[in-house]
Amino acid sequence: MKPVDALLAVLRDEGVDKVFGNPGTTELPLLDALVDAPDIDYVLGVQEGSVVAMADGYARMTGRPAFVNLHVAAGLANGLVGLLNAGRSRTPLVVTAGQQDRRHLVEDPMLAGDLVGIAGPVVKQAFDVQHAHDLPVLLRRAFRLAVRPPAGPVFLSLPMDLLAETTDVDLPARSVIAPPAPAGGLAEAAALLAGAHNPAIVAGDGVGRDDAVAELVAVAEALGATTFHQPMNDGVCFPTTHPLHAGVLDPVNARVREALAGHDVVFVVGCHAFTPHHYTPGGAIPDGTRVLQLDSDPAEPGRTFPVDLGLTGGVKPSLDRLARLLHGRVPDAAARLDVIARRHEARWTELDRAARAARGPAPLDPLAVAHAIATGLPPDAVLVEEAITTGAQLRRVLRQTRPRSYVHTVGGGLGSGIGAAVGARMGAPHRPVVAVLGDGCTLFGLQGLWSAARYRVPVTFLVMNNGEYRTLKETLDSWGSRATRVGEYAGLDLGELDFTRAAGFFGVAAIRAGHTDDVVDAVARSAHLDAPLLVDVPITGHTRRGTR
Structure with a gap:
């Protein structure tokens, strides 16, 4: 079997049916081979x-590694922001880039570069494939590494002449790996939790990734525990409609500490620390609070804050066993749930009232827009969020119960939203997909609309258009900055932008929302689209403190 045929055989074995890429000369042997591979x-x-954002969204929906093919050093460099996001969000990707022909690398040819050196800092591991017989083995290794906790992208550099070789190579069989086992120490964990007077749970993204939401709900109900989403959560890790749900923690240690105050035991599940954004002195855990931490990554428990008990094992089987151990051991669990449920309902009623009162004509209030989106969202929809100002409001009002229904990246690399939404719809073709995007984020990833139009991917793109970097102005205000005092902010204004015209250039249908009711209608229609639609949503801009 030729090297390029072995590559395709491995992809088939690993469940790959799509190659996400942008090609150049070094990818021509692969493109030529794909002509005879109609199943990929x-x-x-x-x-x-x-390209990388599409693969990320696709991998999240399918639950298996996506395959990416980039072009030489420059193409890899362009894709680094997506690899950074995938690494922080624990998305399994196998990424290749074509290297120049090895026979003249000594001459420093055009397009050549240190691919492994470029990729190394943002991937789990990078391989420089130099021998045809190594290619199938290293591909198998890459797919295994991509899913091994903590999941993430793995990179291979592939010289174009290696893929063009006619050398006969062996194809190693796909290994069968046993699923992760429950953690040890669960009996001790159950005793610690059952003895708590006021327990809390922090649901991390590892819960959603491991499809363990139902198991965590069982644990929370057995305890009657207040349950928070981790700061800047990347997915649905606990039903936001559940009476024990207390919202999303802020990505600031001082506010996390304030939210957890009064809880004598905190159970942190599948959470990479607390990913703080703005610095505040001190840690996230209140003094005197006992901490129990469960993660599939053995490096995580005790990594950032001390724990009274750290558990390593499969999140889903561990939570399942823990729920069984806790069943019936906390007599006042139902009473706790009732108290927390009343607080939950009161909080939601007040938020609903405020959001409905803010509805009206454009420019639209961000909370009112977020509420309109949540109101119109079809029950089975996937929401892709990359809108910093409106996104914070969305996390407050979304009513989602199904895992893999919310897509975000804590990686911080802007421009992923459009591509991630396209990939998500390709990975879940029977689920409506709605992308909520900031105007600045949209500009970073605008080229993704080309793929949406080319493949007629029915995604509703909502662009929150205020013509500025509002969150940065608000941050400066909170600092009492010079800019706040004089009312001028350097480099934070985008000006008036018409995203319907940008959509038209790529061949995407577009409308402009004139009222919050238009947003509700557009989102509701996402269940019936047969092609992409962009909605330009004018929202209110920054208002300096002390002004109207």
Whole structure:
């Protein structure tokens, strides 16, 4: 079997049916081989950031590694922001980039570069494939590494002449790996939790990734525990409609500490620390609070804050066993749930009232827009969020129960939203997908609309358009900055932008929302789209403190 045929055989074995890429000369042997591989589609993106984002969204929906093919050093460099996001969000990707022909690398040819050196800092591992017989073995290794906790992207550099070789290579069989086992120490964990007077749970993204939401609900109900989503959560890790749900923790240690105050035992599950954004002195855990931490990554328990008991094992089987151990051991669990439920309902009623009162004509209030989106969202929809100001409001009002229904990245690399939404719809073709995007984020990833139009991917793109970096102005205000005092902010204004015209350039239908009711209607229609739609949503801009 030739090297390029072995590559395709491994992809088939690993469940890959799409190659996300942007090609160049070094990828021609692969593209030529794909002509005779109708079971593997090549999904073209016109910029590598969009390519990696599409693969990320696809991997999250399918639950298996996505395959990415980039072009030489420059293409890899363009894709680095997506690899950074995938690493922080624990998305399994196998990423290749074509290297120049090895026979003249000594001459420093055009397009050549240190691919392994470029990729190394943002991937789990990078391989420089130099021998044809190593290619199938290293591909198998890459797919295994991509899913091993903590999941993430793995990179391979593939010289174009290696893929063009006619050398006969062996194809190693796909290994069968046993699923992760429950953690040890669960009996001790159950005793610690059952003895708590006021327990709390922090549901991390590892819960959603491991499809362990139902098991965590069982644990929370057995305890009657207040349950928070981790700061800046990347998915649905606990039903936001559940009476024990207390919202999303802020990504600031001081506010996390304030939210957890009064809880004598905190159970942190599948959470990479607390991913703080703005610095505040002190840690996230209140003094005197006992901490129990469960994660599939053995490096996580005790990594950032001391724990009274750290558990390592499969999140889903561990929570399942823990729920069984806790069943019936906390007599006042139902009473606790009732008290927390009343607080939950009161909080939601007040928020609903405020959001409905803010509805009206454009420019629209961010809370009112978020509420309109949540109101119109079809029950089975996937929401992709990359809107910093409106996104914070969305986390407050979304009523989601199904895992893999919310897609965000804590990686911080802007421009992923459009591509991630396209990939998510490709990975879950029977679920409506709605992308909520900031105007600045949209500009970073605008090229993704080309792929949406090319493949007629029915995604509703909502662009929150206020013509500025509002969150940065608000941060400066909180600092009491010079800019706040004089009312001028350097480099934070985008000006008036018409995203319907940008959509038209790529061949995407577009409308402009004139009222919050238009947003509700557009989101509700996402269940019936047969092609992409962009909605330009004018929202209110920054208002300096002390002004109207």
